[in-house]
Amino acid sequence: MAHGQRSRVESHLAEVEALLERALQTRSERIALAAALGRITAEAVASPVDLPLFRNSQMDGVAIRTADLTGLAWREFPIVGEIAAGPAEPQPLEPGTAIRIMTGAVVPRYADVVVPVERTIATEGGVRIDEQWLPGTYIRERGSDLRVGDTLVEADVRLGPRHLAALAASGVAEVHVRQRVRIAILTTGEELVLPGETPRPGQLFDANRFSLAALVEEAGAEVTALEHARDDIRSFGELFDRVRADADLVITSGGISEGTHEVVRETLVPRGAETRHLAMQPGGPQLLGLVDGTPVLGFPGNPVSTQVSFVVFARRALREAAGLPHLSPTHYRLTESLTSPDGMRQFRRGRRVDEDRVEPIGGPSSHLVATMARADVLIEVPDDVVELDAGEDVRTWEL
Amino acid sequence: MAHGQRSRVESHLAEVEALLERALQTRSERIALAAALGRITAEAVASPVDLPLFRNSQMDGVAIRTADLTGLAWREFPIVGEIAAGPAEPQPLEPGTAIRIMTGAVVPRYADVVVPVERTIATEGGVRIDEQWLPGTYIRERGSDLRVGDTLVEADVRLGPRHLAALAASGVAEVHVRQRVRIAILTTGEELVLPGETPRPGQLFDANRFSLAALVEEAGAEVTALEHARDDIRSFGELFDRVRADADLVITSGGISEGTHEVVRETLVPRGAETRHLAMQPGGPQLLGLVDGTPVLGFPGNPVSTQVSFVVFARRALREAAGLPHLSPTHYRLTESLTSPDGMRQFRRGRRVDEDRVEPIGGPSSHLVATMARADVLIEVPDDVVELDAGEDVRTWEL
Numbered sequence: 164m165a166h167g168q169r170s171r172v173e174s175h176l177a178e179v180e181a182l183l184e185r186a187l188q189t190r191s192e193r194i195a196l197a198a199a200l201g202r203i204t205a206e207a208v209a210s211p212v213d214l215p216l217f218r219n220s221q222m223d224g225v226a227i228r229t230a231d232l233t234g235l236a237w238r239e240f241p242i243v244g245e246i247a248a249g250p251a252e253p254q255p256l257e258p259g260t261a262i263r264i265m266t267g268a269v270v271p272r273y274a275d276v277v278v279p280v281e282r283t284i285a286t287e288g289g290v291r292i293d294e295q296w297l298p299g300t301y302i303r304e305r306g307s308d309l310r311v312g313d314t315l316v317e318a319d320v321r322l323g324p325r326h327l328a329a330l331a332a333s334g335v336a337e338v339h340v341r342q343r344v345r346i347a348i349l350t351t352g353e354e355l356v357l358p359g360e361t362p363r364p365g366q367l368f369d370a371n372r373f374s375l376a377a378l379v380e381e382a383g384a385e386v387t388a389l390e391h392a393r394d395d396i397r398s399f400g401e402l403f404d405r406v407r408a409d410a411d412l413v414i415t416s417g418g419i420s421e422g423t424h425e426v427v428r429e430t431l432v433p434r435g436a437e438t439r440h441l442a443m444q445p446g447g448p449q450l451l452g453l454v455d456g457t458p459v460l461g462f463p464g465n466p467v468s469t470q471v472s473f474v475v476f477a478r479r480a481l482r483e484a485a486g487l488p489h490l491s492p493t494h495y496r497l498t499e500s501l502t503s504p505d506g507m508r509q510f511r512r513g514r515r516v517d518e519d520r521v522e523p524i525g526g527p528s529s530h531l532v533a534t535m536a537r538a539d540v541l542i543e544v545p546d547d548v549v550e551l552d553a554g555e556d557v558r559t560w561e562l
Numbered sequence: 563m564a565h566g567q568r569s570r571v572e573s574h575l576a577e578v579e580a581l582l583e584r585a586l587q588t589r590s591e592r593i594a595l596a597a598a599l600g601r602i603t604a605e606a607v608a609s610p611v612d613l614p615l616f617r618n619s620q621m622d623g624v625a626i627r628t629a630d631l632t633g634l635a636w637r638e639f640p641i642v643g644e645i646a647a648g649p650a651e652p653q654p655l656e657p658g659t660a661i662r663i664m665t666g667a668v669v670p671r672y673a674d675v676v677v678p679v680e681r682t683i684a685t686e687g688g689v690r691i692d693e694q695w696l697p698g699t700y701i702r703e704r705g706s707d708l709r710v711g712d713t714l715v716e717a718d719v720r721l722g723p724r725h726l727a728a729l730a731a732s733g734v735a736e737v738h739v740r741q742r743v744r745i746a747i748l749t750t751g752e753e754l755v756l757p758g759e760t761p762r763p764g765q766l767f768d769a770n771r772f773s774l775a776a777l778v779e780e781a782g783a784e785v786t787a788l789e790h791a792r793d794d795i796r797s798f799g800e801l802f803d804r805v806r807a808d809a810d811l812v813i814t815s816g817g818i819s820e821g822t823h824e825v826v827r828e829t830l831v832p833r834g835a836e837t838r839h840l841a842m843q844p845g846g847p848q849l850l851g852l853v854d855g856t857p858v859l860g861f862p863g864n865p866v867s868t869q870v871s872f873v874v875f876a877r878r879a880l881r882e883a884a885g886l887p888h889l890s891p892t893h894y895r896l897t898e899s900l901t902s903p904d905g906m907r908q909f910r911r912g913r914r915v916d917e918d919r920v921e922p923i924g925g926p927s928s929h930l931v932a933t934m935a936r937a938d939v940l941i942e943v944p945d946d947v948v949e950l951d952a953g954e955d956v957r958t959w960e961l
Contacts, residue, residue, distance in 0.1 A: 196757060196772055197772065197775070200775075200776040200779060200780070210932065214931065214932050215766075215929055216761060216765075216766060216767075217763060217764065219929075221927065221929070223819075223820070223821050247823060248751065248752070248753045248764070249751075249752045249753040249764055249765065250753070250762040250763065250764045250765050251763065251764040252763050252764070265821055265823075266819070266821070267751075267753065267766070267864075268764065269763060269764045303927070303929050308924075308929065308930045308931060308932045308933055309932035309933075313932075315932055315935065316935060323776065323780070323961065324772075324773040324774075324776035324777045324780065324869060324961075325773065325869060325934045325935045325937065325961055326935045327769075327772040327773055327776050328769040328770070328772055328773035328865050328868075328869060328931055328934065328935065329769070329931050329932045329934065329935035330757070330772075330935075331757050331767050331768065331769040331771070331772040331773075332766070332767050332769040332865055332931045332932070333757075333767065333932070334757045334758070334759075334761070334767045335757055336756075336757040336758035352647065352648075353647070353648045354647045354648040354649070354666065357735075358595060358729070358730050358732075358733045358734055358735040359733070359735035360733075362615060362733070363649045364616060364649065364650065364651050364668060365616065365647070365648055365649045365650040365651070365667065365668045366615075366648065366649055367614075367615060367666070367731070368615075368730050368731050368732065368733045369730065370726075370727040370728070370730040370731040371727070372730070373595055373596065373723075373726040373727055373729075373730040374723040374724065374726055374727035374730075375723075376596070376599075377599040377722065377723035377726050378723045380599060381599070381722070381723065420622075420665070421622070422622050422664055422665070424646065424664075465666075466727050466731055469727075470723060470724060470727060525707075528620065528702070530614055530618075530620070530702050530707060531707045532613065532707060532727055532728050532731045533609065533613050533707045533708035533712075533714055533728045533731070533732070534707055534708075535724045535727065535728065536714065536715060536724045536725045536727065536728035536729075538724065562722065562723075562724055
């Protein structure tokens with residue numbers, strides 16, 4: 164692409180999403196139920212059992228045969244035993260007898276009602292019952308919740324507590340889920356040191372390793388590598404090949420501009436990646452491509468540019484793959500006016516002041532990382548808009 | 563409380579929340595920034611440095627002194643060196659000279675503008691500049707984003723990627739956050755086996771250990787113990803004492819009804835807990851209290867009752883403590899009619915069919931664990947309502 168010719172944000176987004184589609188063709192895996200919260204089912208799960216597993220009592224009471232009451236105003240029953248919840252294989256209930264039964268306990272064969280204890284009258288050695296009962300009352304029939312083979316959880320469901328409960332209740336110990344998208348993160352820039360180290364004049368702390376890892380995790384993907392690369396083509400290339408082996412996608416920060424010492428561009432463009440110069444601020448330079456079959460997204464290195472690039476280009480597709488709800492752009496009115504260069508999509512930082520209005524904070528520059536932390540939305544200024552008045556409607560992106 | 567006298571849901575909720583308030587007086591801890599995503603700051607963080615750390619270039623270009631152009635239509639400057647991004651302590655810029663400079667590089671003393679490379683004309687050994695420039699153009703002044711000592715992140719902020727970026731950029735390696743609420747979970751019921759085991763007749767799979775652990779995690783708290791207790795007062799008491807040592811709250815399931823063999827009630831009521839019999843379905847029996855200073859919530863053991871109890875009584879306060887957004891009850895219209903016992907708060911399971919309507923699924927019974935998995939809301943039927951027609955408005959709770 165000729166220098167100075169800038170791509171539109173939409174066409175780049177379409178290219179990135181086409182690339183990510185490839186990264187998101189992930190495999191599935193079987194995992195233990197205890198580790199499955201928030202994961203997405205790879206296929207429908209059929210119940211291996213009836214639910215309830217067995218016919219059981221809904222109350223503490225006595226189990227009897229309703230036929231024993233037919234036509235009678237009342238009847239006394241001898242109590243022939245007691246069934247607690249838990250392992251039990253009770254004998255079939257003899258006509259004219261009652262058995263004490265606890266909630267959840269197995270109902271004996273031929274018993275067809277559980278009369279709650281408070282609806283019985285205790286007698287010596289038995290109970291008196293002076294009501295008619297419909298068969299089945301206070302009995303939970305085997306399979307009345309779900310039949311063996313019925314679908315317990317559909318495919319593509321994000322597993323929440325209630326799904327885990329139903330799977331566990333059916334004895335399902337492992338579940339077949341989509342593998343999380345595995346993302347390797349490489350930050351670049353010889354000038355970077357880690358927080359906790361002491362920077363020499365001209366050195367900066369590496370913010371991107373923290374924000375990218377957090378953005379990936381929030382989007383429901385998995386960070387499989389998080390490395391800072393040296394500004395050396397050979398060592399960058401080796402590191403790239405090492406991390407891509409375990410990754411569906413590699414995301415880099417920095418090293419993609421037009422200048423010299425741009426290690427990501429210099430390493431990956433000869434291997435098939437392409438750079439773009441977008442009419443976008445921050446986030447103008449971008450790199451993308453398939454390198455030996457591995458999708459790569461290269462974001463610019465300024466800490467605000469990196470975050471904006473992820474939010475605008477990568478977040479939606481990754482959240483979708485993880486079954487997370489969309490954070491669709493919404494609309495607010497500006498509390499104050501804004502200016503923006505012609506032909507440039509600006510993503511300004513803003514703070515919601517109420518349900519209706521957003522306040523722009525800080526300038527457009529990509530180094531305002533502390534200002535970004537005070538923001539809760541990005542304010543999108545369209546390419547052809549050079550001025551927005553207070554009160555005008557803007558599209559905002561949730562941070 | 564006399565048998566048969568039932569408490570209202572609201573008064574129990576108020577009691578539970580007063581108890582949880584105590585559990586939620588948690589300590590704070592210092593943790594590494596890389597582990598801080600989603601955690602809540604315990605105090606405001608002041609920046610230990612100016613941001614940017616040093617005066618640096620916003621462009622690839624040449625640094626000059628604007629005074630050298632004053633009154634001139636153009637001027638040629640010899641280029642006396644180059645400054646790349648990275649460690650550098652450049653000499654002060656001599657009058658009448660220019661120095662090549664890269665984006666992010668240290669701007670030398672006395673240079674007060676960076677002229678972008680595309681706005682210069684290359685000459686032999688130098689550059690020609692034929693525009694006037696305002697001092698400060700394309701220079702990022704030290705501290706222009708944030709001054710040392712200024713607040714980087716306020717107290718009580720849930721740390722997202724952008725906060726981690728700003729903290730890292732300031733060299734902050736550890737952050738002081740609220741400790742997560744530590745919750746020990748004890749499930750009871752001799753009839754329970756684990757998924758993967760083979761139940762004998764009368765045995766069930768333990769669903770509650772999975773749903774409670776997941777509910778606690780989703781509410782932003784930490785599970786410090788997850789155990790199944792035997793139905794034996796001494797061993798339950800010992801287990802309780804062991805797990806409460808590392809917990810701000812103990813949640814139990816099962817063992818709190820009026821019957822015999824109710825191990826949670828029989829162990830904890832003598833130690834100060836109280837049972838309640840709520841006019842609520844499912845979830846009627848409840849236990850709560852402070853046992854030797856540890857808050858305890860005892861939920862009924864049926865898998866649906868356990869989940870409903872957590873959602874109605876514990877979720878709001880825990881999410882609040884974790885800085886998670888409220889899942890406030892909302893309103894939908896019923897697709898079909900419902901009946902409910904008089905004087906009883908029912909929480910029926912429902913499925914949203916569109917933005918406006920909810921369909922009740924399954925009956926009111928607490929054993930319908932598979933039906934619960936198909937639901938996405940609880941439909942609340944007020945105590946004094948015995949019938950609701952299709953189209954009527956109901957309050958629903960997000961699952």
